[in-house]
Amino acid sequence: MSDLSGLPFVGVLGAPLVAAAALAAIRGYRLSAAVNAVASFVTLLAAFAFLAMKPAPGPLLFIDDLNIVFIVVNAFVGFTTSVFSASYIGHEIETGRLTRNHVRFYHAMFQAMMFGMNLALVANNIGLMWVAVELATLTTVVMVGLYRTHQSLEAAWKYFILGSVGIALALFGTTLVYVAALPVLGEGLQTMAWTNLIVHVAQFEPAILNLAFVFLLLGYGTKVGLVPVHGWLPDAHAEGPTPISAVLSGLLLNVALYAVLRFKMLMAGNAGAVAPGPLMIGMGLASLSFGALMLYRRRDIKRLFAYSSIEHMGIITFAFGVGGPLANFAGLLHMAMHSLTKSAIFYAVGHVAQIKGTQRIADIRGLTHSHPLLGWGLVLGVLAIAGIPPMGIFMSEFLIVTSTMDRMPWLAAPLVGGLLLGFGALLKQLNSVAFGEPTPNQAPGDASYLPLYGHLALVLTAGIFLPASLVQWFQTIARLLG
Amino acid sequence: MTDSLTYDVAHLFAGGMVLVSFMLLYQDRMGALLNTFALHAAVLSLSVAWQAHGQNAPHLYVTAVIALGLKAILIPSALRRIVRRLDIHREIETTVGIGPTMLFGVGLVALSIVLMLKVTPGFDPLGRQDLAFALAVILLGMLMMVTRRNAVSQVVGFMSLENGLILAASGARGMPLVVEISIAFSVLIAFIVIGLFLFRIRERFDSVDLSALNVSRGDAP
Secondary structure, three states, X not given: OHHHOOHHHHHHHHHHHHHHHXXXXXXXXXXXXXXXXXXXXXXXXXXXXXXXXXXXXOOOEOOOHHHHHHHHHHHHHHHHHHHHHHHHHHHHHHHOOOOHHHHHHHHHHHHHHHHHHHHHHHEOEHHHHHHXXXXXXXXXXXXXOOXXXXXXXXXXXXXXXXXXXXXXXXXXXXXHHHHHHHHHHOOOHHHHEHXXXXXXXXXXXXXXXXXXXXXXXXXXXXXXXOOOOOOHHHHHHHHOOHHHHHHHHHHHHHHHHHHHXXXXXXXXXXXXXXXXXXXXXXXXXXXXXXXXXXXXXXXXXXXXXHHHHHHHHHHHHHHHHHOHHXXXXXXXXXXXXXXXXXXXXXXXXXXXXXXXXXXXXXXXXXXXXXXXXXXXXXXXXXXXXXXXXXXXXXXXXXXXXXXXXXXXHHHHHHHHHHHHHHHHHHHHHHXXXXXXXXXXXXXXXXXXXXXXXXXXXXXXXXXXXXXXXXXXXXXXXXXXXX | OOHHHHHHHHHHHHHHHHHHHHHHHHOOOHHHHHHHHHHHHHHHHHHHHHHHHHHOOOHHHHHHHHHHHHHHHHHHHHHHHHHHHHOOOOOOOEOOOHHHHHHHXXXXXXXXXXXXXXXXXXXXXXXXXXXXXXXXXXXXXXXXXXXXXXXXXXXXXXXXXXXXXXXXHHHOOOOOHHHHHHHHHHHHHHHHHHHHHHHHHHHHHOOOEHHHOOOOOOOOO
């Protein structure tokens, strides 16, 4: 069986790559939407296969307990987004906002982006991971600019410039890690492998690791959307096609966070290096408070949820910064829950914006009356993201607060303050959108409810009952993260 | 060939890149800016080639050739064509005056040298000074990006920043080839993307001044 164990790698990387090439050639949008979904499904199956068989680490690719979680979440949300995208794109073609050529390009780029993200997650080489993150960034840049309107070009340009500077800083940090490892591991490819770095990190020069981590945190932190380097995020979410907003929030931010976590593990392995926790706690708290405050005055519904993503990435970074088994566990759980919930919200918002013909919150009212299924789906999603009890996010937030109380009680006050701020803002905004007198529709509602309610069901299930095996698995990873 | 000569020449090229980075900061014409950038890339190419020679690492010659062909010749000439087509060769609009920018740049160079020499006490002197110069080039590139309003000169700033990254990567002994080729490759992609954007921006707004883009925030009441 040893020769078959590499098969999942072929699946998660090969399926998107082949699909991207094929989709660039297919003209019909119905066919290409179907191919897109099928390819994403194959990727998902391959990701699940990692659970059954774990290939031995190679020089370039590897899989361990940490990245497998990210891969499964990535492939799952990628698949549901491709299903949502099929109905979304159909509507855009009918209304003439996108031409067939744009859609062909969009589908090819979607799969290229999935390839980039999966490669970043399975890479066993810090250089290869960097290349993959850059690829994923570039593909999302062109998709954000897809509508070619004034605003979408501005958003794409801003995203491109800030993302490139971030990614450049990350490369300098990567070079510094290599330089630090050079005296210990010698020249060559093996010096950039995670599996080697983590074993020998204790012998590296701490001062240079510190400098490297600052660059890496700022660089990949730009991609995570951490304050103060978050500037691209709201625009990119608001102006691109909504399926891209869903994968940006649900997946790309996670991939960047994964990179930060890996380097955090390196730092933790070296006794002389500065503790990465306080830096992450600081940036996390800043993002949480800033995101929560910004929620109040939003007038564009997609920007609203973009700021909510900044808030939640802040919470997750905070949790990993606090560290310890419980906070790491909560951070991982929150990461998965946020991905599922936020993409579900964007699925609902995408259809709402199409039906109402606008993204302005003031022009969207009474959704639960006019479109009960969609409206209540959005209500459930927003309640979940705000952290209302039976949902999974409540559980992860509760765990984060308790572990903070436990380890650094003085930080619990700003954390809870930020959470409550965000909670109030979301309920205030939700009230006007979901209830009241309905505003007129611009287009008939032709929504796909399966991805939306599928995600919400998973989030609800996780909040009520987490299978023991899953808990155990997450606990193992939490210990790994230190 | 003595070690001290190897060292001195490498030092010369790396220092030359910092110098050309400064020259980029005070150019006030688009054509001159692009010429200076071509010079920047040419010095990078020399520096990388010298590293290839000094480290006995032939694969670095590939990086040097890519730097020369792509960044010193191909990209500047393509940008020149864009500039001519858009008729913007006279205007370089800065947000901060040239004088303060240069002073700030001097501060950044001092900062990066002090910082890098401080954190790498036990490393070989060539590698650490290369890193210090590379960090200076990176920071100067960022400075250029924030002080320019025009899309083309921001792009030039970004590419000079990437040159600094390659200087750092080539100075790190034996850093795998995979990385360098992919860096060059990503620059190419980046360029295509940027080119695309420039044309679209021109198409829509008749200006490549980015402040013209700064109109809608989606949050207007």
